[in-house]
Amino acid sequence: MEFNRKDILDMESLSVDEINMILDTAVSMKEISERSIKKVPTLRGKTIILFFYEPSTRTRTSFDIAAKRLSADSISLTGSSSSIVKGETLIDTARNLEAMKPDIIILRHAFAGAPHMLAERLNSAVINAGDGMHAHPTQSLLDLFTVREKKGFIKGLRIAIIGDISHSRVARSNCIGFTKLGADVVLSGPPTMVPKGIESLGVSVAKNIEDAICGADVVMMLRIQKERQKSFFFSTEREYSKVFGLTREKLKNGKSDILIMHPGPVNRGLELASDVMDGDYSIILDQVTNGVAVRMAVLYLVAGGVAHADTD
Amino acid sequence: MLILIKGGRVIDPGRLDGINDILIKDGKIAEISSEGSTAFGSELKVIEAAGKIVTPGLIDMHVHLREPGQEYKETIKTGCAAAARGGFTAICPMPNTNPVNDNRQVTEYIIDKAAREGRIHVYPVGAISKGLKGKALSEYGELKDAGVVALSDDGLPVMNSMLMRRAMEYAGGFGIPIISHCEDLDLAAGGAMNEGDVATCMGLPGIPNASESIIVMRDIAICELTGTSLHIAHVSTKESVHAIRYAKARGIPVTAETAPHYFTLTHDAVENYNTSAKMNPPLRTEADREAVRQGLADGTIDVIATDHAPHALYEKDVEFELAANGVAGLETSLPLSLQLVEDGLLSLTDLIDRMSKAPARILGIENSLKAGAPADITIIDLKKAYIINASNFLSLGKNTPFDGMHVKGAAAVTIVGGEIVWEAV
Numbered sequence: 001m002e003f004n005r006k007d008i009l010d011m012e013s014l015s016v017d018e019i020n021m022i023l024d025t026a027v028s029m030k031e032i033s034e035r036s037i038k039k040v041p042t043l044r045g046k047t048i049i050l051f052f053y054e055p056s057t058r059t060r061t062s063f064d065i066a067a068k069r070l071s072a073d074s075i076s077l078t079g080s081s082s083s084i085v086k087g088e089t090l091i092d093t094a095r096n097l098e099a100m101k102p103d104i105i106i107l108r109h110a111f112a113g114a115p116h117m118l119a120e121r122l123n124s125a126v127i128n129a130g131d132g133m134h135a136h137p138t139q140s141l142l143d144l145f146t147v148r149e150k151k152g153f154i155k156g157l158r159i160a161i162i163g164d165i166s167h168s169r170v171a172r173s174n175c176i177g178f179t180k181l182g183a184d185v186v187l188s189g190p191p192t193m194v195p196k197g198i199e200s201l202g203v204s205v206a207k208n209i210e211d212a213i214c215g216a217d218v219v220m221m222l223r224i225q226k227e228r229q230k231s232f233f234f235s236t237e238r239e240y241s242k243v244f245g246l247t248r249e250k251l252k253n254g255k256s257d258i259l260i261m262h263p264g265p266v267n268r269g270l271e272l273a274s275d276v277m278d279g280d281y282s283i284i285l286d287q288v289t290n291g292v293a294v295r296m297a298v299l300y301l302v303a304g305g306v307a308h309a310d311t312d
Numbered sequence: 313m314l315i316l317i318k319g320g321r322v323i324d325p326g327r328l329d330g331i332n333d334i335l336i337k338d339g340k341i342a343e344i345s346s347e348g349s350t351a352f353g354s355e356l357k358v359i360e361a362a363g364k365i366v367t368p369g370l371i372d373m374h375v376h377l378r379e380p381g382q383e384y385k386e387t388i389k390t391g392c393a394a395a396a397r398g399g400f401t402a403i404c405p406m407p408n409t410n411p412v413n414d415n416r417q418v419t420e421y422i423i424d425k426a427a428r429e430g431r432i433h434v435y436p437v438g439a440i441s442k443g444l445k446g447k448a449l450s451e452y453g454e455l456k457d458a459g460v461v462a463l464s465d466d467g468l469p470v471m472n473s474m475l476m477r478r479a480m481e482y483a484g485g486f487g488i489p490i491i492s493h494c495e496d497l498d499l500a501a502g503g504a505m506n507e508g509d510v511a512t513c514m515g516l517p518g519i520p521n522a523s524e525s526i527i528v529m530r531d532i533a534i535c536e537l538t539g540t541s542l543h544i545a546h547v548s549t550k551e552s553v554h555a556i557r558y559a560k561a562r563g564i565p566v567t568a569e570t571a572p573h574y575f576t577l578t579h580d581a582v583e584n585y586n587t588s589a590k591m592n593p594p595l596r597t598e599a600d601r602e603a604v605r606q607g608l609a610d611g612t613i614d615v616i617a618t619d620h621a622p623h624a625l626y627e628k629d630v631e632f633e634l635a636a637n638g639v640a641g642l643e644t645s646l647p648l649s650l651q652l653v654e655d656g657l658l659s660l661t662d663l664i665d666r667m668s669k670a671p672a673r674i675l676g677i678e679n680s681l682k683a684g685a686p687a688d689i690t691i692i693d694l695k696k697a698y699i700i701n702a703s704n705f706l707s708l709g710k711n712t713p714f715d716g717m718h719v720k721g722a723a724a725v726t727i728v729g730g731e732i733v734w735e736a737v
Binding site: 197 | 508509511512513515516584585626629630633634
């Protein structure tokens with residue numbers, strides 16, 4: 001099978017076969033990161049622009065390392081260092097970047113649909129590294145990879161996603177990604193932060209966090225932004241952590257081999273109790289490790305590679 | 313010049329429906345005759361209207377002409393040309409120009425410019441509050457004297473209920489209606505499209521129906537309190553339709569309009585971040601669209617107005633949340649509205665009422681096909697089938713979600729004060 005997709009924009013547009021192909025490719029990519037010399041010449045001569053309008057540490061570093069391990073030349077641009085501050089529109093900035101002949105543009109943007117706009121108009125491949133509240137496909141892919149790695153399969157698992165669903169592109173992408181691979185996704189959070197019509201993604205909404213955790217194989221906690229308090233989404237951090245935070249006590253409802261995930265960055269002690277974050281069930285750092293492998297796979301496939309290629 | 317409109321089906325809702333000839337002389341209707349006119353002479357221009365519909369001039373009581381201040385989007389001249397092509401003999405530009413039309417000078421500027429370059433009637437709407445800021449009343453007496461036919465802060469609601477009350481009372485004294493843009497800015501804050509499953513899947517912040525209906529209901533209450541005529545602009549939700557229907561049943565002097573996009577499209581049109589389908593209020597659900605259509609059918613909604621909102625294309629070629637709101641509507645309103653007749657929802661007579669007589673009634677403008685009346689007439693070709701092509705718009709605004717749509721019906725001839733201002737080839 002060949003990977004014929006020009007862009008990676010969201011989980012909705014990826015087929016089950018394409019998702020599996022990315023995950024399978026990531027297995028061999030992960031092995032590269034475990035070598036003493038963590039570099040293969042696969043993408044030598046390819047130019048990759050990391051175009052980040054929003055601040056990001058994890059995702060940007062992860063993409064950057066992924067590009068470098070494949071020997072691509074990566075250039076990093078941030079919102080403040082680009083022309084946006086001079087009043088240039090996004091599409092004009094992107095056309096200027098394209099004029100320098102990059103192969104792949106990785107875009108992180110505060111507004112939903114921005115990568116789609118670029119993908120439609122540019123010849124370069126566009127990879128969405130997070131657009132507003134909409135999508136974060138590589139995060140979903142690395143989460144799928146990590147769960148598959150730990151459990152051996154995805155189909156039939158019960159995945160609880162808990163917290164600020166409304167503002168979370170990770171939640172949306174994982175609702176679609178896990179559902180596509182046959183898992184049951186259940187959501188829970190403050191009613192102010194469970195958006196209308198989310199069930200149309202094929203997921204269910206539990207009436208409280210305890211119900212969501214009950215029988216779950218995986219619990220994915222989402223970051224709560226403290227600024228949301230000012231727009232009346234929740235009362236106090238104290239109450240949030242008590243009612244909606246994940247504690248050892250609440251985990252008693254879960255399965256004995258439950259996995260705890262978080263896309264990061266974590267508000268330690270707020271949505272996730274400190275001991276749970278560092279506890280045995282936590283696979284948060286595995287997510288980060290796997291992020292590099294999955295992004296290597298995505299870059300490799302988008303740049304024209306075929307599955308299971310010899311990556312030496 | 314003498315004009316004879318020959319053999320058309322002349323419909324003046326409530327007054328006239330039949331095959332008639334209309335003779336126009338000195339800018340006025342000289343004669344309407346079912347016997348066949350006997351006028352002749354070298355000065356006589358004959359318009360063959362057999363098979364066509366002849367109606368009182370269509371009026372779009374809600375447009376944005378952008379002049380003064382944003383002439384790159386639209387000018388009075390181009391907006392009027394687009395209106396004439398759309399079959400409109402009169403339009404009412406909203407006051408959110410720069411400077412705002414909240415004083416006599418701006419009103420006079422618009423009227424003068426329109427008289428020189430416009431070729432159709434332009435009846436400005438003045439601002440309810442100075443600078444549209446919602447802090448102080450504009451000079452309604454001066455504005456009326458200069459020629460405004462209604463007052464509105466359109467584009468923005470009047471959030472202060474006390475100011476709205478006083479505006480209604482004060483306007484009542486001058487006999488000018490208030491047009492309300494109903495939107496609770498707190499409830500709608502940050503929203504980019506209709507709240508619901510489409511917005512949730514696209515990750516766009518939503519605008520709930522209640523942000524509109526809550527102000528519709530408030531303004532109906534203020535209308536009842538003050539007794540001044542209230543006109544609700546661009547109705548988009550089922551709850552608003554219910555509230556207006558109930559208010560009318562109770563005898564409160566409220567009227568309402570909707571725009572073609574609200575009875576034609578739903579929020580599904582926004583898919584793929586289609587900024588041409590971005591407007592305020594936003595496109596709603598199928599249930600809302602159906603309620604708006606029923607509201608038009610039973611007369612709860614009196615008027616079809618376009619909310620013509622021309623923008624430069626580059627203002628739409630940006631991230632969805634940053635894209636300008638609005639649709640250039642003047643050149644697509646008639647065929648989209650005629651579809652309601654095709655769908656069996658409205659009779660042709662009722663549709664003509666919604667597009668010509670009702671706005672005239674609300675604004676106190678004479679608009680009848682009778683001897684002695686100004687010759688403001690639209691001749692409609694119901695059979696003309698074509699594809700909407702935005703790049704051919706006379707409006708500077710090419711922003712429309714209807715580009716490429718197959719439609720039927722267009723203005724064949726538009727006559728204003730006895731002058732032919734549009735004639736389709």
